[in-house]
Amino acid sequence: MADTQYDVIVLGSGPGGYVAAIRCAQLGLKTAIVERELLGGICLNWGCIPTKALLRSAEILHYAQHAKDYGLKIAGTIEADLEAVVKRSRGVAKQLNQGVTHLMKKNKIAVHMGEGTLTGPTSLTVKGEKGEEKLTAKHVIVATGARARDLPFAKADGKRVWTYRHAMTPPEMPKKLLVIGSGAIGIEFASFYNDMGCEVTVVEMLDRIVPVEDADVSAFLEKSLTKQGMTIMIGAGVEDIKVSGNGVKAKIKAKDGKVSESEFTHCITAIGIVPNTENIGIEKLAEMDRGFIQIDPYGRTKSKGLWAIGDCTPGPWLAHKASHEGVTTAEAIAKELGNKDVHPHPLDRGNIPGCTYCHPQIASVGLTEAKAKEAGHEVKAGTFPFIGNGKAIALGEADGFVKTVFDAKTGELLGAHMVGAEVTEMIQGFVVGKTLETTEAELMQTVFPHPTISESMHESVLAAYGRALHI
Numbered sequence: 001m002a003d004t005q006y007d008v009i010v011l012g013s014g015p016g017g018y019v020a021a022i023r024c025a026q027l028g029l030k031t032a033i034v035e036r037e038l039l040g041g042i043c044l045n046w047g048c049i050p051t052k053a054l055l056r057s058a059e060i061l062h063y064a065q066h067a068k069d070y071g072l073k074i075a076g077t078i079e080a081d082l083e084a085v086v087k088r089s090r091g092v093a094k095q096l097n098q099g100v101t102h103l104m105k106k107n108k109i110a111v112h113m114g115e116g117t118l119t120g121p122t123s124l125t126v127k128g129e130k131g132e133e134k135l136t137a138k139h140v141i142v143a144t145g146a147r148a149r150d151l152p153f154a155k156a157d158g159k160r161v162w163t164y165r166h167a168m169t170p171p172e173m174p175k176k177l178l179v180i181g182s183g184a185i186g187i188e189f190a191s192f193y194n195d196m197g198c199e200v201t202v203v204e205m206l207d208r209i210v211p212v213e214d215a216d217v218s219a220f221l222e223k224s225l226t227k228q229g230m231t232i233m234i235g236a237g238v239e240d241i242k243v244s245g246n247g248v249k250a251k252i253k254a255k256d257g258k259v260s261e262s263e264f265t266h267c268i269t270a271i272g273i274v275p276n277t278e279n280i281g282i283e284k285l286a287e288m289d290r291g292f293i294q295i296d297p298y299g300r301t302k303s304k305g306l307w308a309i310g311d312c313t314p315g316p317w318l319a320h321k322a323s324h325e326g327v328t329t330a331e332a333i334a335k336e337l338g339n340k341d342v343h344p345h346p347l348d349r350g351n352i353p354g355c356t357y358c359h360p361q362i363a364s365v366g367l368t369e370a371k372a373k374e375a376g377h378e379v380k381a382g383t384f385p386f387i388g389n390g391k392a393i394a395l396g397e398a399d400g401f402v403k404t405v406f407d408a409k410t411g412e413l414l415g416a417h418m419v420g421a422e423v424t425e426m427i428q429g430f431v432v433g434k435t436l437e438t439t440e441a442e443l444m445q446t447v448f449p450h451p452t453i454s455e456s457m458h459e460s461v462l463a464a465y466g467r468a469l470h471i
Contacts (some may be wrong), residue, residue, distance in 0.1 A: 002135065003108075003133045004032070004136070004336055005030075005136050005137065006030045006032045006134070006135065006136070006137040007024070007034045007137060007139065007460070008024045008031045008137055008138070008139050008140070008333060009031075009120075009122075009135055009137040009139075009141070010031070010032070010140075010141045011124065011141065011142050011143060011280070012033075012034070012041060012142065012144040012145055012310070012312075013035040013038075013039045013040060013111075013143075014040065014041020014042055014143060014145045014311075014468065015040075015041065015043045015048075015310070015319040015320070016043065016143040016216035016310030016319075016322030016323060016325055016326045017035075017038065017103065017143030017309075018040065018041070018100050018103065019449055020141050020143060020309060020325075020326030020329055020374060021033045021107070021109050022103060022109070022328075022332065023109035023326060023471050024330045024334070025109050026054045026107065027334040027339060029141045029202075029330075029333070029337070029343065031109045031110070032110040032111070032112060032135060033110070034113075034114065034116040034126050035111065035112075036113070038454060039097055039104065040093075040097045041145055041416055044096040045093050045096075045320040046093070046164070046168060047164070047319070049092060049093055049096050050089040050090065050092055050271065050321050051164070051168065051188060053089040054086070054091040054168065054192050055094075055191065055192050055357050055358075055359075057080070057085040057088065057089075058080075058191070058196055059195070059359065061195060061196065062195050062359065065078055067398055077106050080173075080196050080197065082170065085196075086169055086170070087316055089168065090169070091170070102262055102359035109416020111140070112126045113126075113128045114127050114129065114132060114133070114360050116131070116280065117280055117281045118140070118142075118280055118306075119281060121140065121147060121285055121304060121305045122137050122138060122140050122305040122306065123135065123137070123140075123302075124139050124140065124281070133328075138305060139305045139306075139307060139333045139336075140285065140306055140307065141299070141307045141308065141309060141326075141330075141333075142277075142280070142286075142293060142307065142312060143308070143310045143312065143326070144277060144308075144310075144312045144323070145275075145276050145310055145311045145322075146273040146274060146276055146312060146317060147163075147271045147274055148163035148164055148185075148269065148274075149232070149271050150163075151238070151241065151271065153241060154241035154243065154269070155249075157243070158171075159243075159245060160244075160267065161243060161266075161267050162269070162318075163268070163269060163270075164185050164189065164270065166268075167189050169462060170266075171321075173196065174193060174456045175199065176247075176265045176266075177190075177193050177201070177264060177265065177267070177268065177269075178203065178238075178248065178262075178266070178267040178268070179203070179268045179270060180203050180267065180268065180270060180271055181203075181269065182203075182210055182211070182270075183270060183272075184209065184355075186202065186209070186270030187210060187268040187356055187358045189268050189270070190202050190225070191225070191357075191358035191359045194230055195212070197228075200229075200293070201230070201231040201232075201264070201466065202231070202233065203229060203233045203236050203252060204234050204235075205235070206220040206234065206235065207234055208222065208234055209221060209222050209225075209232060209234060210362060210401075213354075213362060214368040214403060214415070214417040215363055215368065215371075215405055216369075216401075217403070217417050217418075217419045221362060222234070222359070224360055225358075230410075232293045233254060234253050234254070235254075235255035236252055236255055238251070238253075239251045239253050247263055247264055247265040247266065248263070248264050248265075248266070248267045249261055250263075250267065252268055252378065273311065274291060275291040275311065275312040277291050277292070277312050278291070282446045283367045285306055286301035286303060287301070289296045289314070291314050292314050293308040294313075294314070295307070295309075296311050297328075297346030297347060298324055298328055298332040299328065299329035299332065300332070302311045305306075308335065309322055309325035310322035310325060310326070313325075316349070316352055316354065318354065320352070320353070321329070321347070321349075321352050331343070331344035332344040334449045338362070349454060351435050352365070353365040353368070353427045353431045355424040357424060360397075360399060360423075361418075361419070361421065361422065361423045361424050362418065362423065363417075363423040363426065363427035364416065364427065365427055365434060366413070366416060366430075367405060368415060368417065369403075369412045372405050372407075372414045372415060377407050377408070378407065378408040378409055379406070379407070379408060379414070380406045380465060381403060381404065382463030383402070383403045383460060383463060384401060384402050384421075384459035384462075384464065384470075384471060385400070385401045386398050386401060386420050386421075386456060388471040389453075389455055389456045390450075390451045391451040391452050391453050391460075392420070392421065392453050392456070394451065395418065395421060395453075397453075400418070400419050400421060400423065400456075401420065401456070401460075402418045402456040402457050402459070403416070403427045404417075404430070404443075404457075404460045404461050404463075405417075405464075406439075406464050411439035412439055413434055413439065413443070416430035416434075416457075420453070426453065426454050426457060429454065430457065440464065440465060443457075443458070444458075444461055444465075446458065
């Protein structure tokens with residue numbers, strides 16, 4: 001059994017773990033990373049990246065099928081090759097996995113493949129191809145992530161009942177798909193399979209889809225998805241699922257309380273996540289809440305030398321939040337080890353953007369209008385529709401809007417909410433603005449390039465103060 005000493009060991013190599021390891025190495029710390037499956041974790045291999053590759057294929061199919069709207073003729077039948085679409089997605093994931101492998105070598109980070117188990121705050125064992133290794137460090141960062149939550153009455157089998165992981169490598173194209181849950185994961189897969197020609201039903205137990213978003217965004221998206229042919233059931237719940245060789249039979253309780261049975265070929269469960277904190281020796285070393293590791297703003301647990309980041313800690317459970325935490329924690333560790341040149345800043349959860357890559361896309365940061373009012377703010381809110389934006393009309397993407405929420409007394413930007421083409425690429429402008437504590441004055445005085453969809457951002461700010469120019 002080898003005994004290896006490091007400055008920092010990172011348990012888990014997802015977007016939190018591998019970024020933390022890189023930052024530790026940049027700061028001159030002898031660093032190791034432990035991974036039981038694939039470098040890059042869920043995000044790069046089974047989540048964010050390959051999902052976006054699938055959605056890109058569906059988007060191209062959508063445009064090809066609507067070529068005549070752009071004055072184009074495409075001869076012959078346009079259809080999806082599911083096997084080729086999945087193969088492309090897996091190729092993208094493989095490329096990113098190889099990229100992380102390269103980054104580990106470039107930064108001289110030791111990689112230990114195997115199951116890691118904490119034996120103390122700063123020590124662990126790794127069981128892998130090399131047998132059992134004992135690793136020790138001055139500090140350990142737990143970044144073990146999370147996995148999809150199963151229904152209590154229907155465990156995902158990969159055949160008829162899927163999680164996001166099964167939905168990315170489907171054994172066959174579903175003909176009639178039930179999606180349970182309308183958060184980012186559920187809506188993205190609903191959008192993908194709908195664009196691929198599947199009949200899709202979405203069941204959401206709350207009173208609107210994408211419930212964490214602004215109510216105006218939820219309403220717009222529901223209307224858009226319904227127009228695309230989806231069946232959306234809000235205030236509804238799936239009470240039971242019976243699986244057979246031909247599909248699933250779901251007992252669904254509608255908003256009016258009536259219960260009916262419907263048959264589907266496949267079902268995707270997207271009802272939340274479970275942290276990967278069982279059987280890693282963490283329970284006695286850190287405070288836990290429903291399996292999530294409790295940390296301070298820098299990632300510290302109650303045990304000296306033991307830190308945690310990412311989806312195994314309290315939400316929001318987003319890859320970019322995990323990466324940011326990874327940098328913060330790495331710098332906090334370096335500071336504790338005597339580096340006087342680093343100045344870690346705790347994460348401001350109010351400035352974390354959210355992006356959902358359905359069709360149309362949605363993106364947001366900060367407080368919704370309702371949450372701002374609940375928090376006691378006197379609010380000024382402005383909305384600008386894409387139909388008033390020249391670039392959106394030229395692109396044939398005039399469905400959507402930008403909404404901004406300000407404190408009426410101070411002009412502080414409290415939140416921004418978007419739905420439409422490429423809004424996930426635009427939201428960062430408002431994220432930077434919030435981080436810099438901007439007010440409506442700076443945003444009004446900012447020159448936005450023309451013609452761009454981003455001009456809608458400017459107009460929404462103007463609209464909040466009764467000054468919109470193009471509507």
